[in-house]
Amino acid sequence: MKADVPDFAKHGGLLPAIAQDVHTGLVLMLAWMNAEALAETLATGRAVYFSRRRGKLWRKGEESGHIQKVVDVRIDCDADAILLRVEQIGAACHEGFTSCFFRSLSANGQLSLIMDRIVDPASVYHSPNHLT
Secondary structure (H helix, E strand, O other): OOOOOOOOOHHHHOEEEEEEEOOOOOEEEEEEEOHHHHHHHHHHOEOEEEEOOOOEEEEOOOOOOOOEEEEEEEEOOOOOOEEEEEEEOOOOOOOOEOOOOOEEEOOOOOEEEOOOEOOOHHHHOOOOOOOO
8 A cells, every 4th residue: 555545646636535424325425625625534523625616625514514524534446536434414415415416317318306305405505605
């Protein structure tokens, strides 16, 4: 195993980070992390990502209160992807769903909802900049 795990030199300093519910195995979301986001995540035990759109750290739940308590951090074999196994408090998705993967795409290209919305986004987000 390399000493520079994870390898933030790849992909311009940002690595994909998958959040997975530690209890159910459900994939909750995909976001991006830089070295600073990972260091804060490890230090605090709460998920911190890098918002490409805003160009700054994004502390999951800082506006909504829907935080991710990090139970385990895993790095893939190429050292260029991060898996966070988390306890999700509230909705993981800014659209109010348990998971950002709330739609299914059929072979004919049709999208269908596969889960129910658990929270109205307007009730937890007070700024128009809540998208990552």
